Structure formats: C-alpha cells, structure tokens
Amino acid sequence: MPDDLDARSVRRAALRTALQVAAVSTALVIGVLGLAAIVIVQQSRPSELLERAKPGQSKIYVDANEVLVALVAIGVVAIVVVGLASWAISRRAVAPLGTALRMQRSFVADASHELRTPLTVLDARLQVLDRKLRRQEPYDDTLAAARRDARIMIDLVTDLLLVAEASAIDSRTDALAGCDLRPVVLSSVRDLEVLAAERSLTVSATVENEARVGLSELSLRRALVVLIDNALAHSPDGGTVEVVAGVDRGRAVVRVTDTGGGITGIDVDQVFERFSHGPDTGRRRGFGIGLSLVRDLADRHGGRVLVDATSEQGTTMRLELPVVHPPQRGSAVRST
Template sequence: YDVILTMDREGRVTAINTEAEEVLGYPVEKLMGHGYLEYLSDAEKKKAAEALRRGLQGEKIRFLELALSRPDGPPVILSLTGTRLYGEGEDAALVIARDVTEARKMELELQERNLLLEEANRRLRELDNLKTELVGIVGHELRSPLTVIYSYSAALKDHWDKMEEKRKLECVDHMLRECNRLNRMVENVLDLSRIESDRLFLHRQPGDLVALLKDVAREMSVTTGSRPIRLVTSVDRMDMKADWDKIKQVVINLLDNAFHFSPPEAEVTVTGDVQDGKAVVRVKDKGPGIPLEHRDRLFDKFTQSKTSGMERGLGLGLYIVRTFVEAHDGEVWLEDEEDQGAVVAFSLPV
C-alpha cells in the first residue's frame, strides 16, 4: 500500500489513509495531529524539514527517501512525493509515500553479488595472465637443464669407450645436478598452482624444528651442486605444530637459493634460535648480496636473479617461502649487507 497524507505548515498530520497503519506500524489515531519528525532518526529530520519547507513554497518534491522508525521492527524506507495544496485555509502539503524497503534490500544484494562477480572475473583474469606468464617462463627455463642433460647423455653415448672413468662420473654428476634442478622447478610450479587456486591447506602435526633442520641439511649436503652446510642451533629442540612438508620445502628453497649465490665450496650457514617466543631460522650465503634495487620484490613471484654468472630459475622459490611461512602465522625477511652475502630469515610461533 501507499501512504497518503496531508500536513500543515508545522508538519502535523491532518489527514491520512487507513492503510498507512500497515506500512508504518502505528495506529492512524496516533499519527493524527503529530509532527512526523518524531518518527525519524536525527540524521533524517533535517532532510525532511528542508523538503517540507521547499514543498510549501510551491516546489514539487519527488522521490525523497527517508527511513522512518517502526515500533515493531527495523525502520521502513519510504520514497516520498509531495506537493503544495492550495485552498482558502492555511497552507498544506499532500504527501504520497511508497514503501521501498524490500526494493532497496534487493538492490543492495544485487550490488554485493555484482561485486563478487567482479572479484571473480578479476581473479580469473589474474589466473589467465599467470598461466600465460608461467608457460612462457617454464618453457624458457626448462630448456637450460634439458640441454645440459641431453648434451652429457649424448657425449656418454658417443664417447663411452674413449672416456676415462673420472670424466664419466663428471658427466653423470652434471646430469644429476640438472635433474635435481628440474625436480625443484616442478615442485615449485605445483606449489604455485596450489597457492594461486586457493588450495593451500595446512596439515599441522607436532614436531621438532631442530630435527627437521638437521635432516634437510644432511639431505642437501649430498645433493649434486650443493655447498658445505654448517648448522648452528642454540637449543636442542624447538617443538611446535606445523605442516612439516611445507616447512621442509621452505628450508630447501632457502638452501637452494643460497647455493645459487655462493661460490663453489663456499660454506652456507643455517642457524636456529628462539627469540621473543618465536623460532627463528637464518640461512646465510657468501655470495655478492642482494642489490638494493631488487630487495623490494625479492619475495614476489617470478623474481629472478640478475646477478652475472648465476644460473636463473623460475623465480618462485622465495615467493613460496614467504607464502608457506605466512600461512603458519610467521614472518620472513632479508638481513643483508651488499657484497658481504645475504641472510634470509623466517620466524614461526612456538
């Protein structure tokens, strides 16, 4: 129903249709003779009073929306059209009010759904751009290890009988090194896929971070292309709940990064400590350090080394480190002095 009423110059209701009771929630007898302002919130009173003043001056008011309090529930939103009535008596105004509460509610829901659709479309565009970028980078970066593997395989096949045993082992070592590199690339791409598709779930289990550091250091130290690893911990154990597969990948990626930047036979140092109630792990290399202009994007995806003489990668390792650590409510940061090596550190709550 529409509410139809007349008001005098003071805003008092002088006549009103009986259907108004169903819309407004008040008996029509209570509305008669009362100023309509008392049923409005403070924020709406000024707007309504100004509209009444303009209407009594002869201006036609169209589609003015006001929220009027109901005694039995939330406010009702009214769309008002008003005009001045001319007669022999005092000035009066005719007001027709339509309940648009449900319409505004539906509009709000539609806006929220549109925002969700826009966000979904934006996300799809991001994933499409990511796919295009990833295919280009992977296609380019896979050529390098595959070329090395192919070259050494062909050399072994064609010159097996002429090669010394030492040279054969060197060829195999190079092939194994590139196979490990390929495996790390594949693991990082799979991790990126899980992250970008919001399928990153943590399976937390009790465990000891010190024991994990020892295991990873031992495994990585015998990997072809590795560097000597020195592990220093100030405590015997660091017990916590974590997804240990992901934390292991964090440490592997940090060591792999340190190997890339360290000269051959240079030692990589891993330290474990408890500071301010957090487990803190630092991985220090003896490379050239991180240039100032590259530090801001160090943990972004597809950030690759521009350092001369260093092998490139997919640029995903440190991005995955940051994502996995932050998923555990931890932090990751760089401690660096250019030309003196880099220290990449992360912390986890214990």
C-alpha cells in the same frame, strides 16, 4: 601489472552488470509509478469535488499535482537506491571472478618458478650421467639421484595442482604432519651441489640443533631450495654458500649466506615482493617470484623470512619457523 589488469577487468564486469540491472529496475520503477500516476489522475476528476458526502460518509480530496510531484521524488530516490544496490551486488557477484584470475596468474607464476630449479638440477644430472656413460664410469648413484629429482618434481606438480584446486593442505594440517629440520636441510644442500659444481661453488651445511618444524617435508624443501638457489645465483664463480640451521629462542632458524656483492639497486624490504629485481649482473636471473613464495609460506605457518645482513662481502637470508617439539640438544652435524 597483472593484478591491475585483473582489477580493471573485474570492475568493468561489475559496472556492466550493474548498469544492466539498474536499467531493468529503472524501467520497472518508472512503469509502476506511471500506472500509479494515471490511476490517481483519473480518480481526482473535478466532478468529484461537486459531489456531496452522504450522511455519515467523509471524503478526502488530494491535489493531483502534489501527488505527482511526490511520485516523481519517490521514483528518483528509488532509481538511485536501485543503482547503488545493483553496483554493490554486482561487485560482490563478480568478486569470485577476480579471485579466479589472481589464482590463475599466481599458479602459472608459481609453477614456472618452482619447476625451473628442479628441471635445471635434473638436466645437470643427466649431463653428468651422459659423461659417465661415455667414459664407462659407474653411474648408479647419478641415476638414482636423477630418479629422486623426478619424484620430487612429481610431488611438486601434485602440490601445485592441489593449490590450484583450492584443496591444498592448510597450515594446521601441515603443522600436524611436520618434519625434522636436519635431514631436509642436508638433502636440500646435496640436491643443489650439482648446480654449485658447474661454477666451482662450495656449499656447506651445518645443523647445530635438531628440531621438528610445523611444515611438511615438501614445503620446507621448497623454501630451502629457493633460498639456497638464490644464494648460488648471486655468488661469484668459485665462491661459497653456507647454510646454518639451529634453534634460537624456541624457533627453528636457517641462515643462508652467500659471498656475492650484497643487495644493490633495490630496497632490502622489497626483495620479497613479487617480480622485484636488482640490477642485471650478468648472472642467472629469475623471475622475482621465489623469495615471495618463501615469505608467503613462512607467514602461513607462523614464521618469517628476512634479510639478516647484507654488504659487499655477501648477504645472509634468515628463515624462522615455529618448533613443533622441543629440540634435542646434541653435537653439531656437518655436511660439506
């Protein structure tokens, strides 16, 4: 796994640095103790034992052998302490390297996944645009949608670059920005309808209660697109995907239900782990990253995502997010 490779690389770098520092420190300790031993031996000549102390003067004589043994013991302890300290300091020093490696791999994986769906949508719109041009049909709406997709990708790339530079908007700033749930849900569904149409899938959206959540519009859209796209990928041709949003016990809840065969070949708790895959069903298959991104995004903002239900009749993913402002009760809004 990439994380294991990164961890081993960091440990090797820390070990090499620690050995180099320990070697230099050991040589220094040995040199200092060696000089001290030479001085002590020279100052402990037998002739000194024959000298008489002058009146009022006292002398203390030390056994040179005992001093040398003490110096050796002190040297060994000092070398061990230096080695351990070098290892600890080296690991702390190379820790940013490990973080940088993980961030690099995470950025590449996130960028690959996040750009895949918008590019697929844009490609589908361009195909529709091409057909309309050939048939000389009105194409203004399709062209406008393609331009909107391009703007979304520009915003997405900007967001990913900000994350890579460790200057992305944190959850507190994102919460202050916030966004309304209903328009983002409806627009996310509309954006993916072009993919659903290619396989005769029906996508419906129902917003039972209006609410404002503590995420930016881009962040919420990213999460919803991943969940809806995942439902489309696991639904059979001609099936349906239903998106229902509302408020439950003071939290905004979005349920995305598909009509696939349920989660099989993998534990339900593992579907939100990176690079986790179920069995190959022959349908479009991603890299096992999208749902983990949704989980990370929800966790950062005080929410959660889970498998609400799964069976042979389909699977329901449940996204819960904190509500910034009290919801406005009203009639349900539907879009099909």
